Amino acid sequence: MDNSRIYLSLGVQSGFEKEYISKALEDNWITSGGPNVDNFESKLQNYLGENLFVTALNSGTSAIHLALILLGVKKGDEVICQTMTFSASANPILYQGATPIFVDSESETWNICPNTLEIAIKDRLKKGKKPKAIIAVHLYGNPYKVDEIHSIADRYQIPIVEDSAEALGSTYKGKKCGTFGSLGVLSFNGNKIITTSSGGALISNSKEYKERAIFYSTQSKDNEVHYQHSAIGYNYRMSNICAGVGLGQMKILDENVIKRTENHNFYKEIFKDINVVELFEVLNKHSFSSYWLNTILINTEDPHKNKESLRLTLETKNIESRPLWKPMHLQPIFEKYPYYGSTVAENLFKKGLCLPSGSNLSIEDKKRIKEVITVFFKT
Ligand SMILES: *Cc1c(COP(=O)(O)O)cnc(C)c1O
Helix, strand or coil, X not given: CCCCCECCCCCCCCCCHHHXXXXXXXXXXXXXXXXHHHHHHHHXXXXXXXXXXEEEECCHHHXXXXXXXXXXXCXXXXXXXXXXXXXXXXXXXXXXXXXXXXECECCCCCCECHHHHHHXXXXXXXXXXXXXXXXXXXXXXXXXXXXXXXXXXXXXXXXXXXECCCCCCCEECCEECCCCCCEXXXXXXXXXXXXXXXXXXXXXXXXXXXXXXXXXXXXXXXXXXXXXXXXXXXXXXXXXXXXXXXXXXXXXXXXXHHXXXXXXXXXXXXXXXXCCEEECCCCCCCEXXXXXXEEXXXXXXXXXXXXXXXXXXXXXXXXXXXXXXXXXXXXXXXXXXXXXXXXXXXXXXXXXEEECCCCCCCHHHHHHHHXXXXXXXXX
16 A cells, blocks of 8 residues: 555645746746736635735735734734634734733634633723734634624724634635635645745735735835835735746635545544544534644543544554644743633643645545544544
């Protein structure tokens, strides 16, 4: 049997990537910005919905950073952030010299908990500071409680940065994830649902935000003949070559979402009779998950049957799996900042594992995965 490595989340190519890149090379458009970038942005705008402005950038992290800059986050400000996430959601708060305030998850979507969020906001207000922004994340492709979270944010008039890096293709009440926040963020890193090799995008419904995002991401050049700068600039714009990859990838975005849904159904079948394992499922009928990654919780005290033991067993068969994100408030770099909540995120981290969920998983790959998991829980 083939023993080649099965990765956690690899993509596939449509075949059109090469054409867009070749054209850029032929035209000598090898720089940041350019026709592929404009075209990629307009394809994304069409995909996401009406009246949206998309700015293509060189990473999702840059997009989050620019979102905070556009919302005026400065040194000494406070920014609320979902604790259960990848560090890239929170790092830009520190880039701005602001203070992250971490908030626990709820157990239905694993995302930021509305009740705890409100407690955090009230307490920060009592302490004399109104948070400048809330970073909410659609973890693993699963929409957070959009209505609840946004109604709280609206009540206190705090803008939301919607980290949709893992949720391109997911929807809430029929609307695409990434389009709910004051600013939305996408990532096109190599392991995401589509890739530009490295890349990201900022989404908003304001033309002004887009113009300012382009301004900051291209070194904040003032409108002068010479190079003049009255604001700090960043080199964050997407390159014309990367956007060529993105244009090729847009052709298979819908297919990828279908493939990931099929992966989910594959795991549903495997785990339906394994009682100690809880496969994460979206239960809210308003939410559609792309299931960017399939995740499980293993409810056992048995050290031979826990998530680490399953991970190591999969590894012996050259199959990659990975613990869930370690919550930010437990990270050495972030543990000194305020945290609101209890142990929901911490328990997810203790019990949870991400399973191979790439758009490239073959029938053979699935056979190998199924074999290992079934034997692991049988013996
Ligand atoms: C991948 C990811 C990012 C960062 O995107 P990059 O393109 O890798 O910079 C941000 N937030 C979350 C939740 C992510 O998974």
